[in-house]
Every structure is written in C-alpha cells, then in structure tokens.
Amino acid sequence: MAIIKAVKNSHSSIKHIINYVTKKEKTIEKKLCSGFNCNVYTAAKEMQLTKELYNKTAGRTYKHFIQSFAPDENITAVQAHEIAGEFVKNCPLFSDFEVIYCTHVDKEHIHTHIVINSVSFMDGHKFQMSKKDLEDMKKLSNTLCLKHGLSVCELGNKKSFNGKEREGVVSNDMNKYQFLKKAQEGKVKSFVQETAIAVFDSMRISSSKEDFIKCMKQKGYTVVWKDTHKYITFINQDGKKVRNSNLEKTYNMKVGKEQLLELFRRNSISKEKKHTVRHRRR
Numbered sequence: 001m002a003i004i005k006a007v008k009n010s011h012s013s014i015k016h017i018i019n020y021v022t023k024k025e026k027t028i029e030k031k032l033c034s035g036f037n038c039n040v041y042t043a044a045k046e047m048q049l050t051k052e053l054y055n056k057t058a059g060r061t062y063k064h065f066i067q068s069f070a071p072d073e074n075i076t077a078v079q080a081h082e083i084a085g086e087f088v089k090n091c092p093l094f095s096d097f098e099v100i101y102c103t104h105v106d107k108e109h110i111h112t113h114i115v116i117n118s119v120s121f122m123d124g125h126k127f128q129m130s131k132k133d134l135e136d137m138k139k140l141s142n143t144l145c146l147k148h149g150l151s152v153c154e155l156g157n158k159k160s161f162n163g164k165e166r167e168g169v170v171s172n173d174m175n176k177y178q179f180l181k182k183a184q185e186g187k188v189k190s191f192v193q194e195t196a197i198a199v200f201d202s203m204r205i206s207s208s209k210e211d212f213i214k215c216m217k218q219k220g221y222t223v224v225w226k227d228t229h230k231y232i233t234f235i236n237q238d239g240k241k242v243r244n245s246n247l248e249k250t251y252n253m254k255v256g257k258e259q260l261l262e263l264f265r266r267n268s269i270s271k272e273k274k275h276t277v278r279h280r281r282r
C-alpha cells in the first residue's frame with residue numbers, strides 16, 4: 001500500500017530541496033535517484049534556467065510530494081523507485097514539467113520524494129493543482145500498486161498505515177470484495193484485475209479511441225465501444241466480459257467514454273508538444 005502526500009509549499013531554492021532529496025545517506029544507491037524531462041544530476045540548473053527563460057523566478061519554486069509504502073509492505077527500494085517512476089510518467093499534471101524523484105531508505109518505511117519545478121519548460125505556465133487532482137493522483141498510485149501485485153488503500157477504512165485518510169478497492173458484494181483482495185495479494189487469479197491492468201496500460205499511451213482499441217487487441221482483448229451503447233465492454237481471449245463501469249466501481253478508474261476521450265486528447269497534445277520541444281532543442 002502506498003500513500004501520496006503533498007508537502008507544504010516552499011519558497012526555498014530548487015537547489016536546496018534537490019540537495020536534500022539526493023543525499024547519499026538517504027538514497028544509498030545512485031539508481032534510486034532519477035529525472036523526468038531533465039537529468040537528475042543537472043536538474044537544479046535546468047529548472048533554474050527554465051524559470052529565467054520565462055522570467056518567473058519569484059514566488060513558489062517547486063511542488064513536493066511523497067509516495068510512502070507501509071512498513072510491512074513486501075517491496076524493495078528498487079521496486080518502490082520503479083513504481084514512483086511509473087507514477088511520475090503517467091501523472092498528467094507532470095507531463096510539461098521537469099521532475100526528479102528519489103527513493104529514501106533511512107526510515108522504517110520506504111518512501112520516494114517527488115520534486116516538480118513550479119514553471120513548465122514547455123510554455124512557462126505555473127504548476128497548479130486542485131483537491132480533485134490530488135485524489136486522482138492517489139487513484140493512479142493505487143492502480144500502479146495493483147499492477148505490481150501490492151495492496152491498495154481501502155474505501156471504508158478511513159485510517160492508513162500512518163493514521164491518515166485513505167481510499168481504494170470497493171465492491172458492494174462481499175464475496176467479490178474478498179476475492180479481489182486475494183487477487184491483489186497474488187493468492188488467486190482475477191480476470192477483472194487483469195483487465196484493469198490491460199486497460200490502464202493501454203489508456204496511458206493511447207492518443208485516440210482507435211489507438212486504444214488497437215493496443216487492447218495486442219493484449220488479447222476485444223473492445224466493444226459503440227455510440228449506441230452506454231458502456232464499453234472488454235472481452236478477453238476466454239470470452240469473459242468486463243464493463244468499464246465495473247472497473248470504475250471496483251478500482252476507482254476513470255474509464256467512462258468521455259473521460260477516456262479527454263485523456264486521449266491530452267495524450268495527443270502532450271506528445272505533440274514534446275516532439276516540438278525536442279525539435280527546437282536540436
């Protein structure tokens with residue numbers, strides 16, 4: 001189980017926070033520090049140059065999050081770092097910003113610090129987020145934990161391992177709930193869980209409905225997505241069916257038709273922006 005926490009805003013320098021999260025005594029190994037849209041070893045300079053380029057050196061300098069795993073979670077620091085990397089790369093809020101993430105092992109629970117430049121390297125807009133954005137980040141973290149066979153936060157049980165609010169897998173059917181819990185722990189095989197993972201992997205890289213259907217087909221699924229039908233149905237190779245509404249209720253996934261189309265639109269814009277920036281840098 002992983003908890004996502006937003007750290008209080010700070011006006012201290014980028015260099016200061018980066019020096020803290022990259023300390024050798026906290027990370028132990030170099031491979032536990034990585035960068036997204038920047039080089040972790042030159043991140044402070046790159047982020048500062050972005051601020052200067054858009055003349056936005058004042059005010060809040062960065063945004064800071066921590067992804068923490070329960071002390072009894074069966075996970076290594078390297079695995080936690082890999083999950084943090086997937087989290088950073090798949091969070092829509094981070095796509096246009098320089099980010100570093102460093103996994104610390106100096107406490108009883110493994111945790112990763114995620115630091116985002118407050119200014120976008122794409123167009124200079126400032127980093128903004130809402131309470132809903134934070135909830136979406138928690139859901140993304142839960143989905144990644146599920147993908148890696150880890151436990152997730154449960155709806156209905158308001159306390160997390162560190163006493164804070166949490167949410168996660170939900171089902172109105174107790175037998176189904178217990179089965180899914182066992183599936184998360186790797187004790188049984190669940191085609192619903194496998195479908196959820198396939199949908200998640202496909203939706204995050206697709207730029208259109210057609211891309212998504214093609215990607216799901218490569219994973220062995222038929223997607224029934226018709227304008228005349230309210231729901232999307234996913235059919236695996238054994239003919240077992242799962243509706244998108246089932247995934248929404250069970251795993252808190254945002255897979256309604258309009259939500260998916262909006263995600264594909266954002267993915268397309270993000271890919272185009274990154275292509276343009278890379279071309280300019282050449």
